[in-house]
Structures are given as structure tokens and as C-alpha cells.
Amino acid sequence: MFILEENKMTEIQYQRILKVRKEYDVLVAGAGPAGICAAVAAAREDVTVALIERYGVLGGNLTVGFVGPILGIVGSGTMRDELVQLLGVPENDMLGWKGKKHDVEQAKIALEELVDQESNIDVYLQSMVSDVIMEQERIRGLVISGNEEPYILGGKIVIDATGDANVCVHAGCEIEKGREDGLMQPVSLEFTVDGVDEKKGVICVGDIDPVKLDGIRFLDYCKQCADQGLLPKTLAAVRLHPTVYSGERQVNTTQENGVDVTKTEQIFRADVALRKQIRTLVQFFRNHLPGYENCKCIASGDTTGIRESRRVIGDYVITAEELAAGKRFKDAIVHKAEFIVDIHNPSGAGQAEETIQYCKPYDLPYRCFIPKGIANLYTAGRCISGTHRAHASYRVMSICMAMGEAVGVAAALCAKKNCDTRKLQISELQETLCRKGIDLFSA
Numbered sequence: 001m002f003i004l005e006e007n008k009m010t011e012i013q014y015q016r017i018l019k020v021r022k023e024y025d026v027l028v029a030g031a032g033p034a035g036i037c038a039a040v041a042a043a044r045e046d047v048t049v050a051l052i053e054r055y056g057v058l059g060g061n062l063t064v065g066f067v068g069p070i071l072g073i074v075g076s077g078t079m080r081d082e083l084v085q086l087l088g089v090p091e092n093d094m095l096g097w098k099g100k101k102h103d104v105e106q107a108k109i110a111l112e113e114l115v116d117q118e119s120n121i122d123v124y125l126q127s128m129v130s131d132v133i134m135e136q137e138r139i140r141g142l143v144i145s146g147n148e149e150p151y152i153l154g155g156k157i158v159i160d161a162t163g164d165a166n167v168c169v170h171a172g173c174e175i176e177k178g179r180e181d182g183l184m185q186p187v188s189l190e191f192t193v194d195g196v197d198e199k200k201g202v203i204c205v206g207d208i209d210p211v212k213l214d215g216i217r218f219l220d221y222c223k224q225c226a227d228q229g230l231l232p233k234t235l236a237a238v239r240l241h242p243t244v245y246s247g248e249r250q251v252n253t254t255q256e257n258g259v260d261v262t263k264t265e266q267i268f269r270a271d272v273a274l275r276k277q278i279r280t281l282v283q284f285f286r287n288h289l290p291g292y293e294n295c296k297c298i299a300s301g302d303t304t305g306i307r308e309s310r311r312v313i314g315d316y317v318i319t320a321e322e323l324a325a326g327k328r329f330k331d332a333i334v335h336k337a338e339f340i341v342d343i344h345n346p347s348g349a350g351q352a353e354e355t356i357q358y359c360k361p362y363d364l365p366y367r368c369f370i371p372k373g374i375a376n377l378y379t380a381g382r383c384i385s386g387t388h389r390a391h392a393s394y395r396v397m398s399i400c401m402a403m404g405e406a407v408g409v410a411a412a413l414c415a416k417k418n419c420d421t422r423k424l425q426i427s428e429l430q431e432t433l434c435r436k437g438i439d440l441f442s443a
């Protein structure tokens with residue numbers, strides 16, 4: 001508690017004494033696809049790990065965000081292979097075409113069991129990293145706020161896998177958001193409908209899907225409906241993925257533009273708008289899509305899905321041009337990553353770019369994971385160092401899982417050697433990853 005001496009509430013200098021609860025080798029903030037893989041990979045290298053997650057369940061967008069199917073390709077042997085097996089979608093074509101959405105309820109327990117198997121991981125759920133304790137250019141600890149008095153967890157190496165770069169912000173790292181005009185990809189709420197007649201109900205997995213309905217391209221049909229006022233124009237890109245269950249579709253169609261999720265006051269308004277859109281879309285499906293007459297929404301994200309927020313400027317900033325060319329790097333720690341540059345339009349409907357940019361299988365170099373100016377901090381997942389367009393490719397979950405694993409191993413090696421991230425021998429990291437069966441160098 002802090003008591004004001006004068007009746008003024010503008011800016012307050014606030015002091016309190018916090019206890020250091022425990023010290024770890026590696027602190028992982030955020031338990032989405034990247035954070036879970038980072039924590040498990042570090043623990044498998046025999047170091048102590050704290051995994052800190054603000055929600056009451058593991059998974060990030062994979063569970064509470066209700067996002068799927070798991071998209072993107074990476075070289076063989078990464079934890080992505082283990083996770084898709086665990087989540088019951090090993091046969092997914094990871095470029096997305098006809099990949100099935102996993103069962104989110106199963107995923108919640110499967111991910112908890114995965115982490116629980118590692119006796120050297122302590123999991124802090126319902127625990128928010130709310131600040132950092134700095135000692136010159138090192139983070140010495142994270143301030144954790146939850147259902148009790150705030151406290152500190154100490155760590156040798158910290159991994160920011162919060163998606164929104166929340167640790168990096170507290171540490172004063174250089175950040176970018178969105179494209180040149182500052183606009184970011186829209187937020188969305190994915191949802192599932194069931195009751196779809198599989199014999200008639202269309203599947204449409206994205207903006208380049210040529211699937212037809214009654215002889216015309218399905219997405220053109222949806223545009224025509226929007227022109228006739230049957231559907232809001234911003235919702236005309238109707239993406240209907242199959243799930244692991246017959247009669248279900250995973251709908252990735254709602255969108256709210258102009259939302260900056262790093263400004264908390266914008267989130268509730270966006271959430272209300274998105275939930276209303278679910279109602280509108282289900283009504284549209286029932287009235288205008290053959291096979292969907294009896295469909296109903298059975299589940300949706302527990303939280304607004306964030307495609308894009310902060311990107312942390314690291315020792316290297318990767319560009320979409322490098323991804324498109326399939327550039328190889330000597331310090332690659334993720335290899336043969338592949339996905340299109342998928343920019344949901346920050347200022348309107350559909351895709352931002354008329355022509356979809358395809359990428360050759362590309363590398364992600366170690367330097368993209370090291371925020372400038374901090375000695376013992378990594379990023380993993382969608383907040384790593386890349387441009388707005390590059391982020392639109394590597395943000396998919398398969399690639400985030402591989403990033404998390406690579407950075408988790410790197411953090412463990414640093415912790416064991418008591419060295420900073422920039423002092424780690426890249427060759428040693430790469431050898432360790434290859435020994436685990438990860439492909440880093442194949443042509």
C-alpha cells in the first residue's frame with residue numbers, strides 16, 4: 001500500500017520492498033507455443049527453469065487464443081514434430097491447405113502434462129511479469145504479480161516469449177510496432193461452429209483457396225454477398241478450416257482494424273465488437289451457406305487474438321526479402337522455416353498485398369533473438385527481431401515452437417557456462433541442437 005500525502009494523482013514515485021522468492025538458471029516469461037518449447041528444451045538440458053504465465057492455462061494463442069490449425073514448416077527434428085503428435089494433428093499439411101484444427105480442450109491438458117514431466121520446471125500460472133530488476137545491462141530478476149504480494153524470481157538468463165515483448169518493454173529495449181504508418185494486423189476472435197453437413201459444407205482455408213460454391217469461387221461469392229449488404233465488407237474473407245471432428249469448422253474471419261493491444265483501454269471495445277461479429281457470421285452461414293443451415297457456435301477464444309504487436313530490435317533485423325529468397329545464415333538456429341507473408345490487412349478487409357509473397361525455406365539467425373543492449377535476454381516467438389512483413393511469415397505456430405526450442409537450449413548453455421548471450425559459441429549451440437536430431441544444415 002502507498003499513501004498519498006497530498007490529494008494529487010498525476011505521477012507517483014512508488015517504493016516497496018519485494019522478496020526474492022527463488023533463483024533459477026532460466027526464466028521464461030509467457031507460455032504460448034514459443035515459451036512452452038523454450039521452457040521444456042531448457043529443462044531437458046538439465047537447468048532449473050521458471051515458466052511464468054499470466055493466464056490460468058498454458059498455450060497462449062494455441063489454447064486461450066483458440067487459434068488453429070498449426071501452420072508453417074520447419075526443418076525436421078524440432079519440438080514442433082513432438083507437439084503436433086501430442087496434439088493429434090501430425091498429418092497436417094503445414095502450409096495450411098486442409099490442415100485440421102486441434103482439439104483445444106485436449107491441448108490444455110496435453111501441454112500441462114508435457115511441462116509437468118520436467119521436474120526442474122516450476123510453473124507459475126495466473127502470474128504476470130510486471131517489471132524487471134536490472135543491474136546495468138543485465139536483468140537480475142522479474143517482478144511477478146498475481147494473487148499475492150508481488151515478489152521477484154531471480155534468473156541468470158531470461159527469455160521473453162510473451163508475444164507482446166512485455167519483458168523487453170520493462171527492460172527498456174528498442175521496439176517497433178506495425179508497418180510504416182504504425183498500423184498493425186487486425187485482431188480477431190476465432191471460433192468453432194458445429195452442425196455442418198460435411199457433404200455440402202464448404203471448406204475454405206484462406207485467401208488463395210480456389211474452392212468454388214455453385215460454380216463461382218467461394219470467396220468471390222462472399223464478396224458478392226457483402227456487396228449486397230448480407231455481410232459486412234470487412235468480414236468477406238470467410239476462412240473455414242476443418243477440425244479434427246467431422247461436422248465442425250474453425251472460423252478465422254472476424255477482424256477489428258486499428259486496434260493497438262499495447263494500449264489496454266482499446267482491448268475491451270475490440271472484444272465486444274468481435275463477439276458481435278461472431279453472431280453476425282453465424283447468422284450469415286445459416287442463411288446463405290449450403291450445409292451450414294443448422295450450424296451453431298460452440299466455442300471461441302477466451303481472449304482477443306493478437307496477430308501483431310511489438311517487435312524487438314535485436315542484433316539483426318530480418319526482412320521479408322531475405323525470407324522470400326530463402327537466405328541461409330551461418331548462425332542459423334532455425335532452419336528451413338517456410339510460410340507465406342500473410343498480412344491480414346491492417347486498414348481494411350482481406351489481405352494487405354494483392355499478390356501473396358511466397359517464401360523459400362529460410363533460416364532464422366541467432367542474432368534475431370538477442371535484443372540490443374541487454375546481456376542476458378532472448379526473445380522467442382512472434383516478438384523477435386524482424387520487419388513487419390517478415391513477422392507476417394515467421395509468426396505462425398510451427399516456426400514459433402522451433403524458435404522457442406532453439407532459444408531454450410541456448411539459454412541453458414549460457415546458464416551452465418555463466419556466460420552472456422553474445423559470448424555463447426554459436427557452433428556449440430548448433431552442435432547441441434543437431435545432437436537432438438534437429439536439421440540445421442541440409443540443402
Ligand SMILES: Cc1cc2nc3c(=O)[nH]c(=O)nc-3n(C[C@H](O)[C@H](O)[C@H](O)COP(=O)(O)OP(=O)(O)OC[C@H]3O[C@@H](n4cnc5c(N)ncnc54)[C@H](O)[C@@H]3O)c2cc1C
Pocket residue numbers: 029030031032033034035052053054055059060061062065067068069070071072127128129130161162163164166167187188189190252304305306307380381382383395396397398400
Ligand atoms: C486470430 C489469429 C489467427 C491466427 N491463425 C494462425 C493459424 O491458423 N495458424 C498458426 O500457426 N498461427 C496462427 N496465428 C499466429 C499464432 O497464433 C501466433 O503468432 C503464435 O501463437 C505466437 O506464439 P508466441 O508463443 O510467440 O505468442 P502467444 O501465443 O501470443 O503466447 C504468449 C504468451 O505469453 C503470455 N504473456 C503475455 N504477457 C505476459 C506477461 N507480462 N506475464 C506472463 N505471461 C505473459 C500470454 O498470456 C501468452 O500465453 C494466428 C494468430 C491470431 C491472433
